[in-house]
Amino acid sequence: MALDGVTLAYLVNELAPQLRGARIDKIFQPEKEEIHIQLRLSQGNRRLLLNASATAPRFHLTGENKKNPPSPPMFCMILRKHLEGGKLVSLSQRDLERVITFEIQNYNDRGDLVTLHLHLEIMGKHSNLILVDPTTKTILDGLKRYSHAVSRYREVLPGRAYLTPPSQGKLPPTEDEETWRQAFSTDDLDRQMTKILLSRFAGVSPELALEIVIQAGLTEDVHLHQCGDIDLSRLFQAYRRLCNPEGTREIQPCIYYQPIPQSPPTTFTFVPFQQYQELKMEKFSSLNETIESFFYLKSITNILEAKRGSLRKIVQEQQTHFQKKLKVYEEAISNADSSLAYQRWGELLTANLHRIPLGSIEVMVEDYYDPSQSLVTIPLDPHISAIDNAQRYYKYYNKAKATLFKTKQLQESAVEEVNYLDSLRVSLEQASSLTELDEIHLELVGQGYLAGKPAKKEPRKTKKGRSSAKSNVKSPKERIQPRVYRSSQGRIIYVGKNNAQNDWLSLRKGKPNDLWLHVKQIPGSHVLIPLDEGEEFPDDATLEEAAALAIYYSQARGSSQVAVDYTHVKQLKKPNSAKPGMVIYDQNWTLFLTPKPEILERLLASEELPE
Structure with missing residues (x-):
């Protein structure tokens, strides 16, 4: 499930009381589109993650300490200049929009206490993190800078006016059923209810719209004209139960997995969703912990799949290489097999030398290898004698015999390589951790498929139990x-x-x-x-x-x-x-x-x- 406006509201309600009044100690930018803020709280230090990437935009507290680049990027330096040492005054969200505002107070270069806003805009590929001076409503800097050449609506450049993302005109949460019903009065009666909920009400994602319909006891493809007063009342109750973070006292966040061993997480929700009841569910004590675990597991899965993909490509290339070799060997063996008949021609010519006049271009002789004594026509070189023609066919035969011997050895070796690469493919597809993939990587290096230093072999032991060579290799039980x-x-x-x-x-x-x-x-x-x-x-x-x-x-x-x-x-x-x-x-x-x-x-x- 994406971080929709409703889920973000639940997260803001959970974290705002914890973070209010926190001091900003340090700011890091370990990844191109991710900022980490080290917060000092009365109960200890916490790390706040702000991600503005296109694939996983989010914010939450995290325990992960990522490696930082040797020199901080420009945006990180700007944040350090304006925010380090400051106090996080509030954390807010307006009208269930996917824009989170961090209000921070700090002293400027002149010693004056100023208030700054750090806006995290979670909007897919348009996600951004923008530092704004609310007094002048100007942008100090943005994680992603762009001009009107990229966006007609606004520019994100230092010194430009900050414009909030355009409103979609959706209705905020309401406790009044009559007001809620009025949103449907002008809609198309043949439209699906899930699409109406998605387009009319703020903070609702496709998954949440579907869950509202399911919890109302309706089918997912129900249309507006199929809903009576009772159905609309049930829909409103489900909407109010799920989409009103201010009125909800408790949530039950959870992560869902496919019901197969070692599967990556599929989605997460702030309460159990009926649409995922067939999936395996893991409950958490807080929404922050849920989101942190979900994206951590997804990142591990992405890293795992990226490495698996790179190793798979190497194995596939080697398999293609050896498959081509096998085709060449099969063709060579086929040609050599057909040339083995030259031995018989040589022997037939030797037995019939007296019948072959000089300058003949062919000769027809009886094949005494054939029980029926059939006649066989043998082509001849007219410029050489009959005995030389026989010797020529013996040479062809010996060459074919040698080709068969060498090529079959090469073929057996190539078949062995193909079978071995097949076993590597199986190991790759079934590997479930980076450690297992690292072992396969070392195996590829050891077999010469990849450049690198092969792993050291464990030294053999002598009869007295002493190692035959010094080595720092771990024992097999550890490795x-x-x-x-x-x-x-x-x-x-x-x-x-x-x-x-x-x-x-x-x-x-x-x-x-x-x-x-x-x-x-x-x-x-x-x-x-x-x-x-x-x-x-x-x-x-x-x-x-x-x-x-x-x-x-x-x-x-x-x-x-x-x-x-x-x-x-x-x-x-x-x-x-x-x-x-x-x-x-x-x-x-x-x-x-x-x-x-x-x-x-x-x-x-x-x-x-x-x-």
Whole structure:
């Protein structure tokens, strides 16, 4: 949900009593369109965030301390000059407009006490933060400067007159139902009620308009002509309940998520909304905490997706590169295969040298390799002898044979690269944190796909337990953190998050008798079930649930009747020069499974911190 005028009013009502009288200690501009103001209050210091970006304009208190640029931008210097050391007198909003005014008193260069207004205009791509002298109504500076070439209505430049954003002519909140009904008297009877609410009343967003209609017991596409007196009364009661911040005593802010594990936040509201009742809800004690958490989680998600996208692009480019190589190899092998017949021609010519006169351009001989003794026509070079023609075809054959040998090796190597890149794609799509993406980034560096310094390998230990080389590398337990789940029987199930973790989990963490699972011939995570000494298999429920996790964390997610191989760790081998996450095994069992959604949901909810 966007920060509409009503939600902003609830936020102003919540924060105004807390911030009134606060002293401004320091001002920072950690991002191009974001200002942080360090406030000194009687109960301690707080940081006020003012954001005027096009994608996430907002204000709230925050505990996040972002890194500042080496030198402060010009607008930050202007704010420091006029506002640092000042007192925040009030925080206000007019007529549910999305303009928040911070009234600040401070002493100017001459020692006179002056009042300044800092206007935060939350209007999408037109959002801005403007410092104004209310006495002269002139702009001291704006976070985004623009002239009449950009906006015909007003200029935002130092020294220009400050004009408030143009009014949309909407009605402010009212407690009088008759006044509220009059807003509909001149409207089109065939118009949807949600559109009327959105266009007629201040502070109402599309989500809020829809919620008013739903809480009134009407359908979301109801039109004005379908509403009788009782319907209008219910609409008014819902409107008054939701859109009157001054008359509302308590709110119940919350954040909504999609009902899937580790999903980013979808929206937030100041009270539970019926339109989101199918979503997962998390309640908060304050609206400020709700907004701060929502935008923090969204920013983490944006950073995560940006990094995932950059790594995905690298992997896709490499996949395209190797796919092109495979096409070249397939064509070369096809041509070489067709040239293998030259050996037969050479032998047939050798057997029929006495029948071939000098200067012949072709010869027809019996093919004694064919049981039917069919005739075959062999082209000849008339300028050389028959024996030289035979030798020429032997050379063609040997060249084709050598091409096949070398090209098939290159083809196998390219196929291995493609399979490895497929496994990286799976790891990338399923990574849920920056740490996991960083591990994949290091893996790409280590494999030469990205420039950079590869991660240091942990030094091997000698028989006496001493390290063979000095190193500051952390121990695997500190570095490697696979997913950890509990089966319905209380047993631990480990799932690798990427190829490096898969190797560690299967070849180092797992004991010889532990059970290992992986989707058959499909990229995915390695799964490990620790077993007790003397135990050969876990219970059936744990085995099935571990297989379900192997399917979920693989390219086969969402498929049915998926083949899952399982074997003991002692059967696993890693060939020399094999890619990370690649293992082979000779003996295994196979389970065919379609994961049940309820089992997966319970398993994913059981994820716990690694040991």
